Amino acid sequence: MRDKQIEKLKDYKYGFSTDIENTKAPKGLNEEVIKFISNIKKEPQWMLDFRLKAFERFKQLKEPNWQKPKYPKIDYQDLYYYSAPKSMDDKPKSLDELDPKLLETYKKLGIPLQEQARLNGIAVDAVFDSVSVATTFREELTKHGIIFCPISEAIQNHPELVKKYLGSVIPTTDHFFATLNSAVFTDGSFAYIPEGVRCPMELSTYFRINASNTGQFERTLIIADKGSYVSYLEGCTAPMRDENQLHAANVELIALDDAEIKYSTVQNWYPGDKDGKGGIYNFVTKRGLCKGKNSKISWTQVETGSAITWKYPSCILKGDNSVGEFYSIAITNNHQKADTGTKMIHLGKNTKSKIISKGISAGFSDMTYRGLVDISSKAVNSNNYTQCDSLLMGNKCGAHTVPYIKNKNSESNIAHEATTSKISEDQLHYCQQRGLSAEEAIGLIVNGFCKEVLQQLPMEFAVEAQKLVGISLEGSVG
Amino acid sequence: MKEQLQKDFDNIVKNLNLSQKDIEIKKFYLDNFITRGFPNRKEEDWKFSDLNQIIKKNIGELSFFNDYTSTNKVDTSVFVDGLEHNKIVFVNGRIEKIDFDYEKKDQIEIIDQSEAISKYNHNSSLSDLNNAFIIKSFKIVVKNGYQWAKPLIIYHTTNSKIWSKNINLRLDFELDKNTSLRLIDLFNDTSEKNFLNIFYNFDLKENAVLKNYKVDKFENKNIKYSFNNIEQEKNSISETFILSSGSNFLKNEINCNLTGNYSSAFVNGIFYLNNDKHHEIRTIINHLTENTKSYQLIKGVLDDSSKAAYQGKIFVNSKAQKTDGYQLSKAILLNKNSEFNAKPELEIYADDVKCSHGSASGSLNEDSIFYLMSRGLNYEQSKELLINGFLLDVVDKITDVEIKNLIKNLIGVKE
Numbered sequence: 049m050r051d052k053q054i055e056k057l058k059d060y061k062y063g064f065s066t067d068i069e070n071t072k073a074p075k076g077l078n079e080e081v082i083k084f085i086s087n088i089k090k091e092p093q094w095m096l097d098f099r100l101k102a103f104e105r106f107k108q109l110k111e112p113n114w115q116k117p118k119y120p121k122i123d124y125q126d127l128y129y130y131s132a133p134k135s136m137d138d139k140p141k142s143l144d145e146l147d148p149k150l151l152e153t154y155k156k157l158g159i160p161l162q163e164q165a166r167l168n169g170i171a172v173d174a175v176f177d178s179v180s181v182a183t184t185f186r187e188e189l190t191k192h193g194i195i196f197c198p199i200s201e202a203i204q205n206h207p208e209l210v211k212k213y214l215g216s217v218i219p220t221t222d223h224f225f226a227t228l229n230s231a232v233f234t235d236g237s238f239a240y241i242p243e244g245v246r247c248p249m250e251l252s253t254y255f256r257i258n259a260s261n262t263g264q265f266e267r268t269l270i271i272a273d274k275g276s277y278v279s280y281l282e283g284c285t286a287p288m289r290d291e292n293q294l295h296a297a298n299v300e301l302i303a304l305d306d307a308e309i310k311y312s313t314v315q316n317w318y319p320g321d322k323d324g325k326g327g328i329y330n331f332v333t334k335r336g337l338c339k340g341k342n343s344k345i346s347w348t349q350v351e352t353g354s355a356i357t358w359k360y361p362s363c364i365l366k367g368d369n370s371v372g373e374f375y376s377i378a379i380t381n382n383h384q385k386a387d388t389g390t391k392m393i394h395l396g397k398n399t400k401s402k403i404i405s406k407g408i409s410a411g412f413s414d415m416t417y418r419g420l421v422d423i424s425s426k427a428v429n430s431n432n433y434t435q436c437d438s439l440l441m442g443n444k445c446g447a448h449t450v451p452y453i454k455n456k457n458s459e460s461n462i463a464h465e466a467t468t469s470k471i472s473e474d475q476l477h478y479c480q481q482r483g484l485s486a487e488e489a490i491g492l493i494v495n496g497f498c499k500e501v502l503q504q505l506p507m508e509f510a511v512e513a514q515k516l517v518g519i520s521l522e523g524s525v526g
Numbered sequence: 527m528k529e530q531l532q533k534d535f536d537n538i539v540k541n542l543n544l545s546q547k548d549i550e551i552k553k554f555y556l557d558n559f560i561t562r563g564f565p566n567r568k569e570e571d572w573k574f575s576d577l578n579q580i581i582k583k584n585i586g587e588l589s590f591f592n593d594y595t596s597t598n599k600v601d602t603s604v605f606v607d608g609l610e611h612n613k614i615v616f617v618n619g620r621i622e623k624i625d626f627d628y629e630k631k632d633q634i635e636i637i638d639q640s641e642a643i644s645k646y647n648h649n650s651s652l653s654d655l656n657n658a659f660i661i662k663s664f665k666i667v668v669k670n671g672y673q674w675a676k677p678l679i680i681y682h683t684t685n686s687k688i689w690s691k692n693i694n695l696r697l698d699f700e701l702d703k704n705t706s707l708r709l710i711d712l713f714n715d716t717s718e719k720n721f722l723n724i725f726y727n728f729d730l731k732e733n734a735v736l737k738n739y740k741v742d743k744f745e746n747k748n749i750k751y752s753f754n755n756i757e758q759e760k761n762s763i764s765e766t767f768i769l770s771s772g773s774n775f776l777k778n779e780i781n782c783n784l785t786g787n788y789s790s791a792f793v794n795g796i797f798y799l800n801n802d803k804h805h806e807i808r809t810i811i812n813h814l815t816e817n818t819k820s821y822q823l824i825k826g827v828l829d830d831s832s833k834a835a836y837q838g839k840i841f842v843n844s845k846a847q848k849t850d851g852y853q854l855s856k857a858i859l860l861n862k863n864s865e866f867n868a869k870p871e872l873e874i875y876a877d878d879v880k881c882s883h884g885s886a887s888g889s890l891n892e893d894s895i896f897y898l899m900s901r902g903l904n905y906e907q908s909k910e911l912l913i914n915g916f917l918l919d920v921v922d923k924i925t926d927v928e929i930k931n932l933i934k935n936l937i938g939v940k941e
Contacts, residue, residue, distance in 0.1 A: 114570075443877050445875070446873070447872070452868075465884045469881070470879075
């Protein structure tokens with residue numbers, strides 16, 4: 049019985065696909081497609097200009113190749129840049145009008161959207177391929193003056209905010225994938241927390257890739273006005289498919305004076321099968337700007353999915369006394385590859401940052417922590433602490449640490465530590481002696497190894513993430 | 527620069543009696559260098575020190591031709607007192623003296639291998655430059671079982687009689703089974719604004735022990751690059767110590783290949799910089815087989831607007847189980863204009879290993895200063911005492927007592 053359960057868990061349980069009719073943009077990447085996307089979203093002219101400017105720049109950029117995980121060349125002309133369920137063409141007014149197939153999909157993923165079954169205390173924005181299909185708890189949030197809606201809606205209804213902040217952290221002149229996103233992004237979430245408001249519930253976006261041969265390019269923009277607080281969750285899954293799919297999202301966070309943003313990700317895109325066939329290329333740009341004094345941005349990520357993960361959630365600590373944090377668990381198994389880490393750029397005085405990164409690699413996988421801590425000459429009295437630990441299971445995998453540490457300020461301190469090891473025989477022996485099976489013992493030890501990061505996750509996510517950590521390593525010990 | 531390179535190269539070829547084949551090999555390296563040029567910050571290994579810019583800013587145009595037909599006078603005042611030692615003296619890049627008085631002559635062989643250039647290729651533009659313009663190079667072979675009685679000091683002296691702006695040096699050492707050698711590189715420069723490009727290669731056979739000390743203490747305006755490659759077989763030990771202090775720019779690169787079981791490598795270094803000096807140490811330790819060990823400790827004290835960079839890499843290949851690798855870099859920034867950059871890197875493909883690294887940089891600990899001052903020392907004395915203790919940690923790692931004392935005196939640290 050237990051074996052059967054394990055067998056079931058070993059498979060990627062979100063690997064089903066939803067059979068639904070789609071509206072797609074013509075294949076390929078050109079100005080026409082960008083105009084098509086802009087048009088279908090009924091965007092104002094300034095938004096289209098933003099996209100075209102980015103595209104102009106994109107044409108001059110070369111795809112970067114310095115990263116560790118190499119991948120076959122992506123043919124950008126062979127992708128669909130927009131795909132949405134047909135039923136979303138005329139926007140449904142309420143959930144009752146939503147395609148039951150979509151409701152069913154989200155129910156299966158454990159994210160019920162219907163009123164009665166909603167998760168308590170979490171407002172969800174559900175993004176399906178290129179569109180946001182539903183956002184829950186909107187009335188409740190509006191009462192507090194919080195704006196939480198798909199970004200395409202924000203462009204229509206709150207152009208002043210979008211205009212002011214979109215591209216202010218990740219400009220259209222950024223790197224290859226970020227610029228590509230600026231040109232063709234389809235949907236994503238927008239959140240604005242007004243001055244002095246503590247968001248009463250977790251905001252959450254659930255990303256789902258369904259259509260094949262489609263790239264997903266979503267854009268998230270979160271603005272925390274003075275003295276506000278918000279905790280934001282992000283989850284992602286995709287069906288099992290044999291071909292690789294590209295996911296290049298941009299996330300921009302802006303924290304003004306005394307504001308705090310907590311951004312948590314549980315990334316569980318389809319990682320490919322045991323031989324490394326298929327899976328998502330997760331090339332994401334996430335960047336937070338601590339713009340105001342005493343602001344704080346905290347990134348927490350649990351990365352278990354994707355064939356290749358390539359992302360560096362970063363903090364630009366511009367305001368004096370601002371704080372940046374990064375907590376990460378990255379787990380790679382089979383043929384997965386991850387090159388992830390963070391950048392902490394200290395510009396303001398008395399800024400602090402903390403980096404805790406835990407990497408676990410098993411099977412034939414490769415894990416790299418790559419990070420930058422840069423304390424500029426003006427960032428007097430700043431502090432950074434970095435710890436990156438890696439755990440290796442088997443001698444076919446790799447674990448690497450590539451930190452860049454720059455200190456240009458004699459009144460600032462940087463400390464960095466890293467270790468690499470395997471699970472100690474003694475610990476295993478101790479657990480097994482007390483009646484745990486080898487698998488259980490490893491699960492326990494790994495969870496202990498990750499605890500510092502798991503603790504940072506909101507309650508509902510922590511439980512889920514803990515299970516995920518166990519499942520991702522299933523079968524890696526023999 | 528290209529025309530100068532061509533012209534100087536033709537001059538060298540004219541002056542040397544080279545076979546057609548050797549000329550072609552040299553020409554090949556010259557062409558390589560011309561296409562690649564001096565490394566700049568676009569190359570990952572030179573990210574923190576843009577040599578191309580540094581040479582442009584400090585020297586300007588280089589010239590490459592050295593006429594080694596006439597001898598230089600050896601200035602004996604630079605010789606180290608109070609330590610019996612063997613000598614190799616380079617003056618302006620020319621070997622003027624080889625003196626192994628304390629050793630058994632039949633146990634050491636000096637091979638002139640100026641013609642065997644094609645053997646060495648480290649695949650970098652500086653190695654190409656070295657290969658193209660090197661005129662004389664020797665290989666020193668220590669025969670089976672021979673332990674050097676006294677240390678060997680290599681004096682690198684430059685003075686105003688120097689021919690060109692660029693000097694290329696190359697030495698090779700082969701330590702056969704059960705041998706040992708203590709080696710000190712000592713730099714004395716009175717010339718200004720030259721670029722020294724030095725390549726050493728060490729072959730350590732079974733049970734060989736190499737103690738390799740590189741001392742750049744005396745103030746000078748030169749720019750130096752030194753590359754040491756150390757190949758290590760079973761049970762061999764290499765110990766490298768770097769004092770990086772005197773030159774305007776200095777980059778020391780140590781590459782250790784631990785190919786034999788139970789071989790171990792130790793690399794320790796000190797940056798002690800002021801003014802606007804810019805130094806870098808880059809270490810690469812390749813653990814290529816089981817049961818190998820490496821230990822690295824780098825510390826820096828940086829004053830004024832000096833800048834130091836440390837790039838250290840521990841590579842563990844999938845066969846190298848039971849590897850023990852450790853690396854620590856620390857720096858004290860004394861001035862608000864000083865800067866410390868580090869890139870400590872781990873690249874690991876084996877699971878049964880113990881590898882860790884740490885890096886820290888910051889100001890002097892105010893609490894410690896307060897403690898000392900409350901006991902009657904003034905600020906300067908307290909600072910000195912703390913720096914002394916900070917650096918002594920590295921000097922204490924030197925296993926040879928005689929040389930440890932010599933280096934202590936040079937730096938001015940006390941027990």
